[in-house]
Amino acid sequence: MLTATTPARSRHAVVFCCDGNYLPYALFAAAQIAALHPARDFDICLCSAAPLAIPDSLAALHIRACVIDAGDALAGLGGDARRTLSTYLRLLVPDALAGDYDRILYLDSDIFVQGGDMAALLRVPMPGAVAAVRDNFQWRTPGRMAPEFRTHGLRNAPYFNAGVLLIDTAAWQAAGLLDKSLAFGRANAARLMRNDQTLLNIVLHGAWSEISPVWNWQYSWSARLFEAMEGAHVVHFIGPRKPWADRDGQLPQRFATTLGAFLARHFPDHPPLPTRPGPLHDTALMRKMLLRHFLSAGKMRRYIARFASDLAVLS
Numbered sequence: 001m002l003t004a005t006t007p008a009r010s011r012h013a014v015v016f017c018c019d020g021n022y023l024p025y026a027l028f029a030a031a032q033i034a035a036l037h038p039a040r041d042f043d044i045c046l047c048s049a050a051p052l053a054i055p056d057s058l059a060a061l062h063i064r065a066c067v068i069d070a071g072d073a074l075a076g077l078g079g080d081a082r083r084t085l086s087t088y089l090r091l092l093v094p095d096a097l098a099g100d101y102d103r104i105l106y107l108d109s110d111i112f113v114q115g116g117d118m119a120a121l122l123r124v125p126m127p128g129a130v131a132a133v134r135d136n137f138q139w140r141t142p143g144r145m146a147p148e149f150r151t152h153g154l155r156n157a158p159y160f161n162a163g164v165l166l167i168d169t170a171a172w173q174a175a176g177l178l179d180k181s182l183a184f185g186r187a188n189a190a191r192l193m194r195n196d197q198t199l200l201n202i203v204l205h206g207a208w209s210e211i212s213p214v215w216n217w218q219y220s221w222s223a224r225l226f227e228a229m230e231g232a233h234v235v236h237f238i239g240p241r242k243p244w245a246d247r248d249g250q251l252p253q254r255f256a257t258t259l260g261a262f263l264a265r266h267f268p269d270h271p272p273l274p275t276r277p278g279p280l281h282d283t284a285l286m287r288k289m290l291l292r293h294f295l296s297a298g299k300m301r302r303y304i305a306r307f308a309s310d311l312a313v314l315s
Contacts, residue, residue, distance in 0.1 A: 008100035032113035108163035116233030129171035132160035133216035140299035164216035249276025
């Protein structure tokens with residue numbers, strides 16, 4: 001069951017799922033999107049399992065807050081300290097919002113939005129129910145096999161990162177992807193290596209479309225310089241290191257500086273983000289990083305060259 005603070009204003013939406021812990025970061029990304037699309041013709045939705053308080057200072061963003069009552073639908077899927085109910089809530093989003101939206105662009109909350117025409121992305125011709133970006137372990141080595149496929153006896157295939165999903169809601173429902181995902185998740189809860197990402201890749205094995213990595217640049221020390229040259233639209237902080245949790249200062253300070261200013265204005269009780277020296281001060285790390293980039297430059301060029309534009313969709 002869905003309850004929302006406002007009616008839908010468009011047939012397309014950018015959607016975040018989060019709980020109270022990630023609310024500031026989801027709203028930060030939403031504010032970046034709103035600033036890049038001042039005359040947007042898509043909604044920005046914040047989905048949660050319980051009502052969340054959006055600061056009055058962000059009222060101008062016109063966020064549509066949606067509460068999805070999951071009931072016991074997500075019971076038995078398992079999780080850990082980093083992956084709670086809100087992680088699996090994205091599975092319910094297409095069905096819960098299908099009456100309002102034809103297309104949904106789902107985004108994780110641990111992102112930094114730098115550009116891109118999301119209105120255009122929401123309208124690209126797309127076969128099937130889902131388009132996504134390959135997980136970064138297949139960027140330079142596209143033939144590398146995901147361990148989940150081997151574990152479950154599946155042939156090798158492209159494997160996507162679930163942090164950015166372009167979803168056609170009618171196709172999603174027609175394929176019964178929610179029921180298939182929940183059934184697989186419950187039957188294999190102990191073997192969901194990457195939780196919802198694992199089960200979605202199993203259910204959509206060989207049946208999803210590929211979009212450019214600029215929409216989900218999975219930030220790592222081995223690809224960060226390529227991001228600076230390519231200019232990613234969405235930087236995704238995979239793993240435990242985030243702009244608000246970067247104890248050893250391996251992320252460029254610009255991410256924490258921009259986020260920190262947002263938090264100080266709209267979440268004044270949030271602890272200040274620490275200032276770190278940055279990776280340039282670690283000579284050994286910098287040398288290792290440069291060598292890795294040098295050795296993989298050709299492979300990255302071939303991967304990125306597959307996309308004729310940032311709106312190309314490969315099926």
